[in-house]
Amino acid sequence: MAQPDPAGPRTGRKWLVRLAALAVVGGIAVAAVQTGMVERVLGPDLSDTGSMLDDAEEAGVVEAPTDAEDTSAPTTEAQHHQATLVEAEDDRLFAIVSDRPPSDVPYEVPAAAGQTMSTMVLTPRPQPYDMPSLERLGAAARLPDGSWLLNRSVVVGRGAELRVQEPGATLRLASGPDGFAALVAFKGTLTLSGGPDAPLTVTSWDPAANAADTERNDGRAYLRAVGARMDLTEVNAADLGFWSGRTGGVAWTGSAGAPATGSANHVRVERGHYGIFTSRVNDVVLNDATLRDNELDGLLLHRETAGVVATDVTSTGNGRDGVTATRGAERITLTEVTAADNKGNGFRIDGSPLAAEATAGGASTAQGAGYTIERSTATGNAEVGILAVEAGGLNVRDNTVSGNRDGIVVRGVTERPAITGNTVDAAEFGIAVRGGIRNAQVTANRVGSAVIAVQVTDASAAVEQNEVRAASRYAVSLVGDVTGSSVTTNKLGGRGLAALDINRVGITATVGITANDESRWTVDRDELRYWRDYAADHPLLLLWLLILVLPIAARVWHKRRRRLRDDHVHPYVNVPPGPPVPGNSNVITSVGRPAPVAPRPMPRPGPRPPVPPRPGSEEASATVALPVTRVTVVSGKGARK
Structure with missing residues (x-):
């Protein structure tokens, strides 16, 4: 009779444990991917770098280390030099x-x-x-x-x-x-x-x-x-x-x-x-300037820069950003400026405070203010066309932004940034308002091609009178706590999951949505594309699949393995008890000599096998043929295998 494999349940449990561990690891991987996505969207944390000013710094000869300089630990002898x-x-x-x-x-x-x-x-x-x-x-x-x-x-x-x-x-x-x-x-x-x-x-x-x-x-x-x-x-x-x-x-x-x-x-x-x-x-004035093929930024407006007016400036082919205003720079006006084909952002404005609390150098905790980018062009840059972080008094108006990964991204805790009258095309996000922005005005913009044309995430914005032509997933997407936002009188065109995405709005958030024209929007019927986009918008779906589906699949697989093992017939299950049968070398007698027997057909299921005879009875003294795979010979000197 077939005997169950005692290692089977343990093996199954081991596989269940392994797959559960795989699910946990997969969850961690999903979290890491999510962290990477957030970091890409929000950018690096800009912590305080203020330090005590010495006499030379007060004289303006030297400056405190900042993100505008190569102040990281030297990695080569040349850098140290x-x-x-x-x-x-x-x-x-x-x-x-x-x-x-x-x-x-x-x-x-x-x-x-x-x-x-x-x-x-x-x-x-x-x-x-x-x-x-x-x-x-x-x-x-x-x-x-x-x-x-x-x-x-x-x-x-x-x-x-x-x-x-x-x-x-x-x-x-x-x-x-x-x-x-x-x-x-x-x-x-x-x-x-x-x-x-x-x-x-x-x-x-x-x-x-x-x-x-x-x-x-x-x-x-x-x-x-x-x-x-x-x-x-x-x-x-x-x-x-x-x-x-x-x-x-x-x-x-x-x-x-x-x-x-x-x-x-x-x-x-x-x-x-x-x-x-x-x-x-x-009060530095730049007019009709061309800045190209420089190792880092084309135009870098650094700490305590104020009152800069740049008109008709072209910054192209630089190794980092086309135009950058770092923390501590304010009252910056950029008019008819072109930032093209740079390896970083086209324009990057950072109005975040120099310090969040008291520092040894006494750095200011005030947010920068007074930034205007108008009638300018950002095209072909590797990252964001126009990126603004905690920029108070921000006006981004009448610009052309195309060929960048993202078009216009505004984020950070600040009030009433205005994004108006811009023409935007982007590989991913057209216009994005994120991470603490309050009362943003996103008005009368034209967004051509983008995956998501306008997105508001954990912020509040009035999205009004915009025209979206060819979004491929959502025309307008609201995510998280967007209380105070409104989406009104927009023309939404394109093809994707939905013209207006509100499935990820926070439970307690309140949003006003009225009078939007969705007549030019086509709901995507491509099932594969639908689920691909759905998974991209709900990355935790993969985590749940790993946690729930894999253990269930493992259990089914284990049961199938056990059933196949139980169905396997022992090679000697058809050898009946009785005297040696000539011709069967797989049967041995009580003295250990093989006695051949003729093959017999497999018996059909019948009544339960008879109870073994009691020791000492005639039945027990009869010679019985037993199937074995190993023989032990007993002698006067003990057992030898």
């Missing part, structure tokens, strides 16, 4: 501006230990300095091709003025493995200008290679205003800057008591570390 060079530049400038000038005439400061290039300091005088003046001081030389070579670093001191007016000329700043020249105005005035159709070109220059310096790891020449005024007109700047914002290429920086200021008109900045960098400035 660049950071060391920035510190050396800070020390050099601070030593110059903090000491009393040794004379009232220009003077030279020898190179410090480890440096190879001295510094010429210009002191105040009635008339401005120019390139011939620098040549007489030994800080510049005229090259045979008519260009100028700045062979020393130059500091335009307090009250001094340097004017370089050279239409069609080239100003080359010495830069190479042996050192680099920096042109810095410290509380003075620096003017660089060319002429119409004859710009002044400013570039780094490696005399040994007879070419521009393209190697950033050993430092590179740069332009900078420190608490000064710097004006650039008809200037092309190329191959400048390294490592930090203040040494990033073309930079306006200041201090709390002496903000920098100036302008850039009809300029082009390319192949720099940054394009244009500002920090602690007031």
Whole structure:
């Protein structure tokens, strides 16, 4: 008779435990995916980086570490070397501006230990300095091709003025493995200008290679205003800057008591570390500027930048964002600005406070305010066309946003951002209002292609008079706590699960929905696409499938295995008790010799087998043939197998 396998139940239980563990692991994976999705939507947490300001920082020479600089731990020797060079530049400038000038005439400061290039300091005088003046001081030389070579670093001191007016000329700043020249105005005035159709070109220059310096790891020449005024007109700047914002290429920086200021008109900045960098400035005007192919951001408006007006600026092909306003920058107006084909966002505005509570440096807890992006274009950027985080007083109006992953995303705790009159196409979200926004105005926008045209998540917004043409899942989607939101008088067109998604609205949320035109919406009848989109909108569905379906499937599989095992017939089940049968080598006698028996057919189910005879009876003494697979021979010396 077949015997049950005692290991069977244990094996089944093991498989159940394994599958339950798989369900838990799958749940964790789903949670991780959800976390990744939230991080992609909301972006990284911007925590406080404020620190105590030292004397040099108050003077505007150095700045507190921020997200605008490469302040992460160096990962290579070259990065460490660049950071060391920035510190050396800070020390050099601070030593110059903090000491009393040794004379009232220009003077030279020898190179410090480890440096190879001295510094010429210009002191105040009635008339401005120019390139011939620098040549007489030994800080510049005229090259045979008519260009100028700045062979020393130059500091335009307090009250001094340097004017370089050279239409069609080239100003080359010495830069190479042996050192680099920096042109810095410290509380003075620096003017660089060319002429119409004859710009002044400013570039780094490696005399040994007879070419521009393209190697950033050993430092590179740069332009900078420190608490000064710097004006650039008809200037092309190329191959400048390294490592930090203040040494990033073309930079306006200041201090709390002496903000920098100036302008850039009809300029082009390319192949720099940054394009244009500002920090602690007031009232900088940018007009008709092209910022392209820079290593990081094209235009970076950094901490305590205020009153910047940028008009007709193009920022394209940069390694990070096209235009960025970081924490502490406010009152920014961007008009007719194009951000295209950048590897990050087109526009990124961050108005979040510098600190959430008291800090050693006393950083402000106030939210930034006063941001306008109008009549601008964001196209072909890898991430979001226009991204705004906790930006108070935000106006995004009459812009064209297309070819980005997401179109316009506004998030964070702030009041009444206005998103009006924009034309948007996006690969995923067209317009998204998320994470604490209150009373947003999303009005009169036109959204072409997008997976979800307009989404409001854990925020409140008035979505009114918008036109959605070709959404592929939802025209308008409301998710979470959207109390106070309204969706009215919109034209909703496209094809997908629904024109208006309210299935994920919070239980206690109240929303007003009236007078929307859904006549151009087609409910998607493709079952595969329907369930794909449904699963994408309900990612916890996978978790429930793992928790519920897999254990049930495992139980069914285990029962099937046990049934198949019970149906398996033991190979000797058909051998009856009795005397040896000739011809059957699988039957042995009581003395251990095989006795062949003729095969017999399988018996049909019958009555229960007879009770075994009592020991000592005649039946028990009869020779019985038993099926065995192993024989034990007993001798006087014991058992041997």
